[in-house]
Amino acid sequence: xxxxxxxxxxxxxxxxxxxxxxxxxxxxxxxxxxxxxxxxxxxxxxxxxxxxxxxxxxxxxxxxxxxxxxxxxxxxxxxxxxxxxxxxxxxxxxxxxxxxxxxxxxxxxxxxxxxxxxxxxx
Amino acid sequence: xxxxxxxxxxxxxxxxxxxxxxxxxxxxxxxxxxxxxxxxxxxxxxxxxxxxxxxxxxxxxxxxxxxxxxxxxxxxxxxxxxxxxxxxxxxxxxxxxxxxxxxxxxxxxxxxx
Numbered sequence: 340x341x342x343x344x345x346x347x348x349x350x351x352x353x354x355x356x357x358x359x360x361x362x363x364x365x366x367x368x369x370x371x372x373x374x375x376x377x378x379x380x381x382x383x384x385x386x387x388x389x390x391x392x393x394x395x396x397x398x399x400x401x402x403x404x405x406x407x408x409x410x411x412x413x414x415x416x417x418x419x420x421x422x423x424x425x426x427x428x429x430x431x432x433x434x435x436x437x438x439x440x441x442x443x444x445x446x447x448x449x450x451x452x453x454x455x456x457x458x459x460x461x
Numbered sequence: 462x463x464x465x466x467x468x469x470x471x472x473x474x475x476x477x478x479x480x481x482x483x484x485x486x487x488x489x490x491x492x493x494x495x496x497x498x499x500x501x502x503x504x505x506x507x508x509x510x511x512x513x514x515x516x517x518x519x520x521x522x523x524x525x526x527x528x529x530x531x532x533x534x535x536x537x538x539x540x541x542x543x544x545x546x547x548x549x550x551x552x553x554x555x556x557x558x559x560x561x562x563x564x565x566x567x568x569x570x571x572x573x574x
Binding site for chain 2: 384385386387390398400401402434436438439444445446447448449451452453454
């Protein structure tokens with residue numbers, strides 16, 4: 340059974356960098372799939388942040404592209420999100436997720452982590 | 462970006478009655494080469510991540526009760542819950558995965574009367 344779990348600081352100061360890690364169990368990231376990050380501000384809807392494939396293809400939401408980096412550590416079966424220069428608008432529950440199809444980014448997200456709340460505040 | 466809208470914002474339905482949620486996209490999400498609409502529906506309960514219900518606009522995810530059905534093509538889509546159960550109380554989102562950035566509708570909250 341594939342499981343994803345987000346981890347990282349729950350509180351980040353304005354202008355600093357948010358860093359989160361998604362640990363995958365039950366499946367090797369090296370075997371395929373586009374892995375993604377999404378977020379949901381409190382009481383609001385969902386926003387796709389970006390997705391990557393191990394071959395090197397990485398896609399970011401243009402609205403965040405200048406501030407976002409997604410990276411992978413296959414030795415730990417983890418992938419990470421870094422979001423720089425955060426503001427209160429970046430306060431949200433952050434999810435990592437995997438789509439249905441194993442080699443296609445154009446697929447809905449089937450497996451989700453439970454999410455981690457990140458608050459941006461001084 | 463493709464903008465997704467949903468209607469209504471919320472609805473209250475009696476147990477056993479039908480609930481209908483609409484979703485529109487600002488441009489077609491139909492890929493003509495495979496005749497598939499790149500549209501999914503999710504259910505989200507408080508404190509939980511979204512759960513995939515429907516993909517390709519009308520294909521039910523494994524394990525999803527058959528009271529959930531999706532229809533539509535191109536730019537106009539519908540999620541129908543044929544007989545609302547207490548456990549269906551949730552917020553429902555549509556999402557296009559046709560063109561990045563992948564975008565979601567604002568959600569429709571479904572409650573029981």
